[in-house]
Amino acid sequence: MHDQVEVIEDAIDVLSNFAHIALKNNYCRPEIYEMGEKDGVINIEKGRHPIIENITESEFISNDTQLDSKNNRMCILTGPNMSGKSTYIRQVAVIVLMAHIGSFVPAKEASISLVDRIFTRVGASDDLARGRSTFMVEMDEAANIVNNATKYSLIVLDEIGRGTSTYDGVSIAWALAEYLISETQARTLFATHYHELLKLEEKYPDAVKNYNVMVEENLEEGTVIFLRKIIAGGTDRSYGIYVAKMAGLPNKIIKVMAIEYVRVLRRITSGYSTGERCLVVKKATKKVKIDQIYDDMTDLSSLSRGDIKNAIDNFFHVMGKYFKDGRGVDLDEFGEFNVTLNARSVPTLEEANA
Numbered sequence: 001m002h003d004q005v006e007v008i009e010d011a012i013d014v015l016s017n018f019a020h021i022a023l024k025n026n027y028c029r030p031e032i033y034e035m036g037e038k039d040g041v042i043n044i045e046k047g048r049h050p051i052i053e054n055i056t057e058s059e060f061i062s063n064d065t066q067l068d069s070k071n072n073r074m075c076i077l078t079g080p081n082m083s084g085k086s087t088y089i090r091q092v093a094v095i096v097l098m099a100h101i102g103s104f105v106p107a108k109e110a111s112i113s114l115v116d117r118i119f120t121r122v123g124a125s126d127d128l129a130r131g132r133s134t135f136m137v138e139m140d141e142a143a144n145i146v147n148n149a150t151k152y153s154l155i156v157l158d159e160i161g162r163g164t165s166t167y168d169g170v171s172i173a174w175a176l177a178e179y180l181i182s183e184t185q186a187r188t189l190f191a192t193h194y195h196e197l198l199k200l201e202e203k204y205p206d207a208v209k210n211y212n213v214m215v216e217e218n219l220e221e222g223t224v225i226f227l228r229k230i231i232a233g234g235t236d237r238s239y240g241i242y243v244a245k246m247a248g249l250p251n252k253i254i255k256v257m258a259i260e261y262v263r264v265l266r267r268i269t270s271g272y273s274t275g276e277r278c279l280v281v282k283k284a285t286k287k288v289k290i291d292q293i294y295d296d297m298t299d300l301s302s303l304s305r306g307d308i309k310n311a312i313d314n315f316f317h318v319m320g321k322y323f324k325d326g327r328g329v330d331l332d333e334f335g336e337f338n339v340t341l342n343a344r345s346v347p348t349l350e351e352a353n354a
Contacts, residue, residue, distance in 0.1 A: 015102070022104035025050070030099040030110035035152050037113055040069035042096060042154070042187060046108035049091035050098070053106065061228035062108070065092050067187040069151060071206055074181055074188040076197050079213030080239040082246070083226040086122065086158050088213075089189040093118050093156045115154045115187075119145045122158040135163025142172075146179055155180065155188040170194050181207050198234035210234035 021027070033041065046062035053060035061084070066072050077085050095105045099112045121141045126134045142160060149155055160176055161169030173194050180188050181204050190197070201208045212235035214227040224242050241257050 018103045025054070025106060027104035027106050028109055030095075030105050030107075030112050032099060033111070033113040035114040035116065036069070038068075038111070040067075040113045040152065040187060041111050042067040042092070042113065043109075043111040044092065044095055044105075044107050045110070047091055047095055047110070048106040049087050050094060050106045052087055052091070063088055063091075063228075063230040066209075067092075067154075067189070068113075069185065069187065072187075072209055073185060073207045074177065074190060074200070074204075075209055075211055076177070076200060076234070077189065077191045077211050077213070077230070078193070078195055078198065078235050078238075080215055080224065080226060080237065081193075081243040083213040083215065084228040085191040085213055088230055089156050089158060089191050090120075090122065092189055093120060093154060096154055114152075116150055116152040117148070118154045118156070119149050119186075120156045120158075121145060121160065122156065124162070133163065138163055139172075142176060146176065146184065149180075149184050149186045151185040153184075153186040155184075155186050157188065157190045157192075159192060160190075161194070170196050173197060174200075193238045195234065201234070215239070 042065060044065040047065055048060055048062050065075075067075065077089065079085055091106075095107060095110065096112055096115060097118060098105045099110065100114065121138065124134050125137060126132060127137055132140070138160070145155055145157075157176075161172040163169075164172070173192060174197060177188075177190060177197055177200055180186060181200070198210050201210045210233055211230050212233055214229040214231055215237075216225040216227055217223070224239055241254060244257065245251075245254050
């Protein structure tokens with residue numbers, strides 16, 4: 001009898017705390033469906049992260065979520081660093097978990113079909129004592145997911161393939177995403193900076209939906225405001241250089257980053273004819289020679305003209321404050337070389353070196 005009383009007391013303690021927190025933080029009662037019922041729906045209106053919203057000084061921006069086992073099996077989320085992608089995908093997992101333990105949830109409304117397990121691949125850590133690198137730990141976590149998840153699972157992936165070369169990483173992320181879509185068929189939230197994955201929506205229009213985090217740019221001041229709002233559609237900009245500046249890296253390093261970005265753009269356009277080039281380094285100083293840049297670059301002519309345009313747009317948005325206008329661009333502040341953007345009339349290499 002004593003043991004039964006303790007169990008009842010513990011249950012009352014937990015449930016009364018659930019009620020107190022729900023009332024205090026304006027939680028809602030979720031609609032719960034059996035596993036697989038309603039096409040495995042996970043619909044959350046104006047969801048919030050229960051921890052972050054209580055520790056942040058600014059207003060927490062709520063977001064909606066639409067996942068199911070049919071047309072919305074995978075959400076591919078792109079957007080800038082520091083914009084809230086990780087917070088968003090984790091808050092969905094937390095809300096689903098809270099619903100499963102009998103709690104109200106931080107949202108305006110929520111409809112949740114039960115899941116058998118919640119799998120996560122988030123963060124970066126190594127295991128040196130066992131001889132496992134950061135990348136090996138990441139791959140172990142990914143292997144655990146694909147070997148154990150079912151169509152009734154919820155999967156949260158916060159980047160895949162970061163600890164290896166870019167091309168290896170993209171290949172791993174793409175293959176894993178395709179396997180989860182076609183084989184596992186679990187509801188999946190996938191945050192990534194590999195913008196190539198956005199093409200999965202075209203390949204699997206009945207299963208994949210692209211989303212991104214809104215930003216507001218001020219090109220005159222060279223600033224970016226992260227609005228934390230999740231919207232439909234993908235984006236090809238991560239604003240890594242801007243975030244590096246936010247972190248306090250010296251301007252000298254930031255300028256070198258921008259110069260290296262230009263070099264990458266030269267690589268992208270190196271396989272195209274003169275008339276097709278969108279970006280040309282017009283004048284070189286003693287520090288950087290046009291022919292040296294060309295000698296260093298690998299021919300990446302397999303990239304589409306759309307890829308070139310996206311890369312150029314990204315560069316000019318991130319470094320917008322250095323530019324006088326959108327076509328004739330002066331990079332004197334870099335002290336390295338000038339750049340001219342002109343998609344209609346592009347000078348030849350000889351003219352640029354003149």
